Amino acid sequence: MYEGIAEVDILSASAGVMQDLGFNIDESETKLGLIVGSKERDATEAGQVAVAIVIALLGGGAMAIDKNQKLRLSLVVRPVSEDDKQKHLVRVTFQRIVWNTQNRITRIEGLEQPEIYQEFFDRLSKAVFLEGYKI
Amino acid sequence: MKFTKTTMLLFLLAALISLPGCQTNSSKQLLQTSESQVKMRSIQTRAFDTTDKNQTLRTVIATLQDLGFVVDKADETLGSVSATKLDGYQLRMTVTVRPRGSQQLLVRANAQYNLTAINDPEIYQDFFTALGKSMFLSAHSVE
Incomplete structure (x- = not known):
């Protein structure tokens, strides 16, 4: 919960944090207090590579391993109550989709x-x- | 070429030795950044001597189009523009504009090239140079 700061300033600060983390903004509806962002990154894991190497050496052919992933973030800001526009709740959810070497x-x-x-x-x-102190 | 048991074992050993450099849990990528946050911020941010947010956003959009991007999303309240460039690679960029004091606007850009975040200062410098030219204003570095 954040107090004494306007909703639009919380959204602006959130967008800044998302940029810090390398997310791009996919969607935003500031009237509803929503920002959706995503980033695409490598998803290769050492454990899977090791298993794939062993299987290939044993003559099992190329095994598909995780290759890339899309990480999604959605963030919603809402006032705690109808009367008090100075207190806001921020809720964030993360998801990811992982693709392997065979897509x-x-x-x-x-x-x-x-x-x-x-x-x-x-x-x-x-x-x-x-943001609250406009630094 | 015929693989003997020894060469196979050597390959296996070399492959396993090189593994610790890889990530073990790819969900860690969620909050991962490669450079320090402060350093990245200063590379990705410039201040302009204007307070016209709408005009600045329009200029950001025009600059992105000049550079061959297609705009995915723009939001005036939030002051954000996201765009993608496809040219044998996928380059995604988000630019945000926000007030800095009462005289200036801060423009912050971040970009990813295929599966990696762009950390090269030169790329951001090129973007801000192009943006500065279309704004008829100089871009000030921000510490």
Whole structure:
């Protein structure tokens, strides 16, 4: 929850944090307090590569391994109550889609590790603080 | 060429030795950045001596089009423009414009090239040079 800062300033700070993390903004509807962003990154994991190498050496041919992923983030800001426009709640959700070397989707999942959310909000709090004081 | 058991074992060993350099959990990429945040911010940000947000956003869009981008999304309230360039590669860029004090606007750009974030200062410099020219204003570095 963020207090004493306008909704548009929270959104602006959030967009800044998303840029810090290398996300591009896909969609935004500021009247509803929404920003959607994504980034595409490498998804190769050492464990899978090791298994693939062993299988190839045993004559099992090329095994498909995870290659790239699209990480998605959606962030919603809403006032805590109708009467109080100075207190806002920020809710964020992360998802990812993983493709393998044969371009098949191998994983579609929401990311639910609490540490991820904690770190995101730590970064957002700093940005909101700076935004709040117009530094 | 015939592989003997020894050469195969050597290959396996070399492959396994090179593995620790790879990531073990790709979901970690979510919050991963390669350079320090402060450094990246200063590379990706410039200040312009204007307060006209609408005009600046229009100029950002025009500059992106000049550079061969197709605009995906623009939002005046948030001050953001996202665009993609396809030319044998996929280059995605998001530019945000926000007030800095009462005299200036801050323009921040970030971009990804295929599967990696762009960290090269020169690329951002080129973008801001092009933007400055169309704005008829000089871009100030921000510390």
